Amino acid sequence: MPVLHESTENNAIIHTSWERSKTFGVDPDKINNELLTEGELRDRTNQFHDFFRTSTKILDRLYSQLKRTSFMILISDVDGYIIRSWGDFPFIEKAKKVWLDVGANWHERIKGTNAIGTALVEKKPVSVIGKQHYCRENHFLTCYASPLYSPKGELLGVLDISGDARNHQVHTLGMVIAAAQACQAHLLLESTQQELTFALQETETVFKGINQPLISVDESGIITRINQAAANLLEQPLERCIGQPLDRWFKESEEILSTCGPALKKITLKPNLKGKKRTWVAQTIQDKRRKKFRVVISTERSRDPFKPKKAENTDQLVYDCPKVKQVLEIVSAVAKTEASILIQGETGSGKEGIARRIHQESGREGPLITVNCAAIPEQLIESELFGYEQGAFTGARKDGQIGKFEAAHGGTLFLDEIGELPLSSQAVLLRVLEEKVVTRIGSLESKPVDVRIVAATNRPLAQEVQKKRFRADLYYRLCEFEISLPPLRERSDLLTLVDFFLKQVAQEIGINQFTLDHLAKDKIQLYHWPGNIRELRQVLRQAAYKTYFVHRSTVISAEELIFPQDRSTNLLLQSKEEEAVKQAIQSAKGNLSKAARMLGISRTTLYKKIAQYPQVKEVLEKIKNM
Numbered sequence: 190m191p192v193l194h195e196s197t198e199n200n201a202i203i204h205t206s207w208e209r210s211k212t213f214g215v216d217p218d219k220i221n222n223e224l225l226t227e228g229e230l231r232d233r234t235n236q237f238h239d240f241f242r243t244s245t246k247i248l249d250r251l252y253s254q255l256k257r258t259s260f261m262i263l264i265s266d267v268d269g270y271i272i273r274s275w276g277d278f279p280f281i282e283k284a285k286k287v288w289l290d291v292g293a294n295w296h297e298r299i300k301g302t303n304a305i306g307t308a309l310v311e312k313k314p315v316s317v318i319g320k321q322h323y324c325r326e327n328h329f330l331t332c333y334a335s336p337l338y339s340p341k342g343e344l345l346g347v348l349d350i351s352g353d354a355r356n357h358q359v360h361t362l363g364m365v366i367a368a369a370q371a372c373q374a375h376l377l378l379e380s381t382q383q384e385l386t387f388a389l390q391e392t393e394t395v396f397k398g399i400n401q402p403l404i405s406v407d408e409s410g411i412i413t414r415i416n417q418a419a420a421n422l423l424e425q426p427l428e429r430c431i432g433q434p435l436d437r438w439f440k441e442s443e444e445i446l447s448t449c450g451p452a453l454k455k456i457t458l459k460p461n462l463k464g465k466k467r468t469w470v471a472q473t474i475q476d477k478r479r480k481k482f483r484v485v486i487s488t489e490r491s492r493d494p495f496k497p498k499k500a501e502n503t504d505q506l507v508y509d510c511p512k513v514k515q516v517l518e519i520v521s522a523v524a525k526t527e528a529s530i531l532i533q534g535e536t537g538s539g540k541e542g543i544a545r546r547i548h549q550e551s552g553r554e555g556p557l558i559t560v561n562c563a564a565i566p567e568q569l570i571e572s573e574l575f576g577y578e579q580g581a582f583t584g585a586r587k588d589g590q591i592g593k594f595e596a597a598h599g600g601t602l603f604l605d606e607i608g609e610l611p612l613s614s615q616a617v618l619l620r621v622l623e624e625k626v627v628t629r630i631g632s633l634e635s636k637p638v639d640v641r642i643v644a645a646t647n648r649p650l651a652q653e654v655q656k657k658r659f660r661a662d663l664y665y666r667l668c669e670f671e672i673s674l675p676p677l678r679e680r681s682d683l684l685t686l687v688d689f690f691l692k693q694v695a696q697e698i699g700i701n702q703f704t705l706d707h708l709a710k711d712k713i714q715l716y717h718w719p720g721n722i723r724e725l726r727q728v729l730r731q732a733a734y735k736t737y738f739v740h741r742s743t744v745i746s747a748e749e750l751i752f753p754q755d756r757s758t759n760l761l762l763q764s765k766e767e768e769a770v771k772q773a774i775q776s777a778k779g780n781l782s783k784a785a786r787m788l789g790i791s792r793t794t795l796y797k798k799i800a801q802y803p804q805v806k807e808v809l810e811k812i813k814n815m
């Protein structure tokens with residue numbers, strides 16, 4: 190055994206290593222070598238691509254400190270093969286003689302006790318000086334090595350400084366340890382940045398397909414993320430899917446991981462998941478070097494499964510209310526006539542849907558063309574409605590443009606928000622409606638048009654006429670037949686619509702259904718719905734998405750129903766507030782916490798309201814005395 194000069198721990202390490210070397214059958218007097226071919230060396234060096242990219246500066250700095258000394262720097266991989274070295278003549282030549290050189294294996298199995306091999310086995314920094322080396326030919330060396338770890342904590346290899354034993358300095362081991370730690374820190378930073386970039390890309394892909402079942406898998410085929418819709422299809426709780434290998438469920442997982450490029454690739458479930466016959470597709474997210482990183486798997490719906498589904502089915506009119514039923518009966522009756530129709534109704538109450546129904550039932554073969562009068566600047570209204578000839582005005586398109594009237598020839602022109610049409614344009618519109626001909630701007634030629642006019646407004650147009658903001662003659666011309674759509678709060682089918690929209694969003698997400706809990710139902714029925722059906726749909730969609738993706742539930746609670754209007758009082762307009770508070774207290778049978786939750790206000794605010802409204806106080810006292 191060698192004479193030991195170093196720390197007790199290092200001595201113990203050397204001692205154990207000598208024992209191992211004996212067991213490995215290493216002959217201390219023989220030259221043992223295991224060398225890599227060029228191809229093998231290239232493959233092993235490639236594994237260190239990221240390491241060298243992030244650590245070159247540190248290693249160069251270390252080398253500059255050791256330049257022209259009898260020391261060299263070496264990197265070995267996890268199996269002990271030296272894959273890179275830095276050093277100067279003449280020491281490097283001496284080192285080559287004992288194969289302390291790129292391509293040679295310095296595992297203890299081959300070379301007995303040595304800093305590289307022993308640090309790999311012990312997974313600790315080690316110094317091996319002179320005769321501490323197991324093989325006699327290496328006694329002229331002094332070596333210091335520290336293990337290198339990947340950001341995932343796996344042993345990558347070893348950083349080693351070797352030199353002439355006569356120049357042994359204790360602090361060199363400290364230098365190696367510090368340099369190895371710096372290399373690891375840089376590698377970690379780089380990998381965190383890369384992870385972030387991928388996470389962003391992954392999130393983007395996942396968000397695009399949020400309505401669909403989605404699974405994200407890392408490069409070793411392990412599920413890293415999965416949404417509830419996918420977990421349902423795999424028949425496992427979501428948290429039990431994470432960390433599981435993909436091949437547990439999918440047949441071609443190996444093929445996907447080895448060959449899948451950015452293009453979509455079909456993938457099928459293993460037969461043990463009966464009845465889940467949907468086709469799945471995989472898409473790979475790659476890094477700059479095209480090394481696979483994540484595979485996002487989804488069910489196939491259309492040509493591009495990551496394309497979001499159309500948000501709403503605008504064609505379907507859902508109703509179960511006598512008032513709406515009556516409107517639709519009238520619509521059916523007048524649709525086939527030539528009468529121009531004015532639809533009145535609050536914003537979001539479904540006027541456009543009615544206009545579409547009129548067109549569908551009119552039997553007219555031309556298209557339905559919609560013009561939003563509020564969205565077109567005053568100076569462009571005429572060109573929009575009547576079109577223009579080539580070069581008619583500065584900024585006009587080169588080949589001119591057809592107007593909406595001409596486009597709607599043989600069909601229906603829907604003039605939405607007609608109440609917003611400026612007075613100057615009202616006169617022009619009236620002329621066209623009377624004469625039934627249009628003349629493009631810049632043209633002398635008039636063309637007859639056969640267009641059915643349907644207009645809509647959320648302003649009381651008759652009052653606008655009285656206030657001289659809307660021309661009386663145009664009003665009468667547009668309003669040969671008037672249809673009034675009831676606002677949502679006057680409809681008796683609120684819960685039918687709620688059901689419909691919840692089914693719609695459940696279908697989009699890929700689950701069976703959403704339900705509202707008791708308080709949520711009460712809250713929805715108490716609200717005054719200023720934005721009508723559009724607002725109802727929005728509120729429900731937001732609540733459903735939050736319930737599902739944040740709370741992982743399908744039962745929507747009152748807290749998730751956030752009404753855009755009156756966020757501060759969160760419920761009713763002043764005039765209706767007293768009634769709402771009263772009703773909430775009645776429904777909650779005097780339970781004030783429950784009533785406050787239903788109203789979306791704090792208990793303190795509710796106490797203030799009770800004090801403010803004598804009728805509410807009375808109701809509460811009555812309930813208490815019951």
Ligand SMILES: Nc1ncnc2c1ncn2[C@@H]1O[C@H](COP(=O)(O)OP(=O)(O)OP(=O)(O)O)[C@@H](O)[C@H]1O
Pocket residue numbers: 501502503504505506507508534535536537538539540541542543605647722723726
């Ligand atoms: N009966 C219904 N069934 C299902 N969805 C409906 C119904 N009525 C309206 N909607 C939906 O509510 C939303 C608002 O309807 P629409 O755009 O027709 O209202 P609007 O009165 O024309 O609104 P605005 O005054 O803002 O132009 C649309 O998404 C529409 O699909």
